[in-house]
Amino acid sequence: MLWKEKYELGVPLIDEQHKELFKRVESFMQVLRMASSWEDKVEKVNETLDFMNTYVVEHFRDEEAFQQEIGYPGEEEHKKVHADMVNYVIAVTEEYKNSGYDEQLIQKFAGKLMAWLINHVASEDQRIAAYAISKGVDKHD
């Protein structure tokens, strides 16, 4: 399973969104890695890609709102990391559609997405939680 309990920040809204994101990415990978033809997989892959394009933006917005609420000093830097990822997802989606749904392109995208997401949640997002704890912020607000 892609999601691990140690990734929890203790902020219910953000944790739920992270779990949903991991669940979708895991299901995306399972479809991609299935031993069936690309034609059989492409519809599900396209659905997930559309979901990522909207959900990722929504999640990043909520996470940034939380950072602002607690006065997280790394907010601007974190925002840039989010913006870079959003731009990457948009660019790959466009390239993928223009290529006529090229499988290699999307396999490459999924490999990077998995590693990026794990590092982002296991490392970068944990700093937000650590800051909230150090400032005695109630993360359940």
Place this chain on the structure above:
Amino acid sequence: MTDLYTPFLEATRNVFHLMLDLSNISDQPAEWLGNEEELDVSIGFIGDLKGEVIYRLPHQTSLGIVTIMSGMEFDAVDEFVTSAISEIANIISGNVLTMLAEKDLTCDILPPVLKSLDSGEDYEFQTNILITSEVGEVCLDIRLEPAE
């Protein structure tokens, strides 16, 4: 020249621990003898230091790392695996940038590229860190020098 061995080792340790739950890691400066089946990912450095770091992974190591991350079995180093390993090389190098900044060295990194031919250029700081963990060996081939 500033010690570069330690930041790369520490960054790799941190990333392996956080992302792969690997904590039993050993290191040694060693010659990389190469492997017929290996993935070589180069990350270019620019700024106060210039050059590159090549992450050399036998295929079994790459497959082991991706299996840990995904919880799925992989039997070939394909586009998915290459991309995931390239991102890890990118993440480790990004962590190194933070450590270098603490030593007043301002650098940036370039996107990962697969290494095919060896340039054979000489660099002021050139060393291999052979890192061994449960998933196998990884060699960090560091080739850096101060920018003129």
